[in-house]
Amino acid sequence: MNGSNKAKFAKRVIEVLEFFDEEHPQATVMDIVRRFDRPQSSTSELLYCLVEVGLLYKDPHSRSYSPTPRAAILGCAAQPSLVRDGRLTGLIDRLSAQTGLGVGVFGMVGLQVQIYSWRGGQKALRTSNPFGICGGQKDHLSSSAAGWLLVSTVAQPRRENMLRRLNAEASADRKFCVSELAARVQQCHEQGSVTDAAGFGSNAQITAMLFPGLPQNQPLAIGFAYEPSEQIDPSLLLQTLRDSVERCFSEQAAASAVVQPLFETADLQTVSAAARAPTAGMSMSMPS
Numbered sequence: 114m115n116g117s118n119k120a121k122f123a124k125r126v127i128e129v130l131e132f133f134d135e136e137h138p139q140a141t142v143m144d145i146v147r148r149f150d151r152p153q154s155s156t157s158e159l160l161y162c163l164v165e166v167g168l169l170y171k172d173p174h175s176r177s178y179s180p181t182p183r184a185a186i187l188g189c190a191a192q193p194s195l196v197r198d199g200r201l202t203g204l205i206d207r208l209s210a211q212t213g214l215g216v217g218v219f220g221m222v223g224l225q226v227q228i229y230s231w232r233g234g235q236k237a238l239r240t241s242n243p244f245g246i247c248g249g250q251k252d253h254l255s256s257s258a259a260g261w262l263l264v265s266t267v268a269q270p271r272r273e274n275m276l277r278r279l280n281a282e283a284s285a286d287r288k289f290c291v292s293e294l295a296a297r298v299q300q301c302h303e304q305g306s307v308t309d310a311a312g313f314g315s316n317a318q319i320t321a322m323l324f325p326g327l328p329q330n331q332p333l334a335i336g337f338a339y340e341p342s343e344q345i346d347p348s349l350l351l352q353t354l355r356d357s358v359e360r361c362f363s364e365q366a367a368a369s370a371v372v373q374p375l376f377e378t379a380d381l382q383t384v385s386a387a388a389r390a391p392t393a394g395m396s397m398s399m400p401s
Contacts, residue, residue: 125149129145129160131247132145134247138179141175141177142156142160168187169181169184193327195324203361205218205230205232205335206232209232209234214234214337214338214350215234215339217246217338219335226260227249228313231246231247231250233246240314246315254279255294256287257312258308261298262306262307263323264276265301265323276291276298305322306320308321308347320339320347320351321336321337322351322354325358335358
């Protein structure tokens with residue numbers, strides 16, 4: 114397998130794993146084939162490989178596939194506690210249930226913004242993508258308000274250089290005024306939040322904020338995506354986000370404060386010594 118084929122194989126592995134969500138807890142070979150327009154034979158082989166390495170289960174009766182816990186656990190140990198201990202997933206669940214709107218978590222990949230996680234709302238958003246908005250999708254940082262928010266975490270002068278490069282590499286229909294967008298990004302930097310175009314081929318709007326306290330150069334944003342309406346007040350959505358994120362972090366701090374080690378050092382030494390000692394009443398002499 115040459116380098117190009119290896120890259121394609123890796124990409125298809127990620128596509129398969131991202132297919133599974135609340136609406137698609139299981140998938141057949143043909144579900145994957147239709148979604149990503151892949152050959153049936155190579156898709157079947159890929160799914161077989163993912164079963165072999167323990168990332169997918171295969172139901173022998175329905176011949177459908179679903180992710181294993183290993184697929185969810187991989188990489189968790191190296192993640193910020195927000196991700197590692199499940200608080201991010203719980204936060205998404207609560208925000209989705211509370212508002213009925215689409216909820217996304219966004220990260221920065223090079224000069225693109227990517228949807229790391231997506232929970233669809235009660236009403237599907239209109240988009241140029243026939244499958245709608247979903248996890249894994251990317252857009253130019255300059256084309257999405259979530260992208261502006263992520264760029265705002267980059268220090269000057271690198272931030273302005275990124276914007277100039279984005280504009281230079283953009284197609285004619287995506288060109289923008291660098292100074293105007295730089296001012297908008299600076300506003301995002303000062304506020305830590307934004308309400309504007311969602312991007313990703315939709316006409317939706319997004320209200321999003323940055324997560325606090327994450328590692329440098331690894332920013333994450335979370336936000337609501339929705340069709341603009343007089344019935345939706347972005348300021349209330351932003352307050353809901355802030356309250357929920359603050360509660361999420363305060364819960365973690367409270368949990369950390371009450372955690373106590375099971376054994377003190379002295380106790381642990383005693384337990385260890387007891388474990389090494391022979392069982393009471395057992396003779397240690399060798400039979401003659």
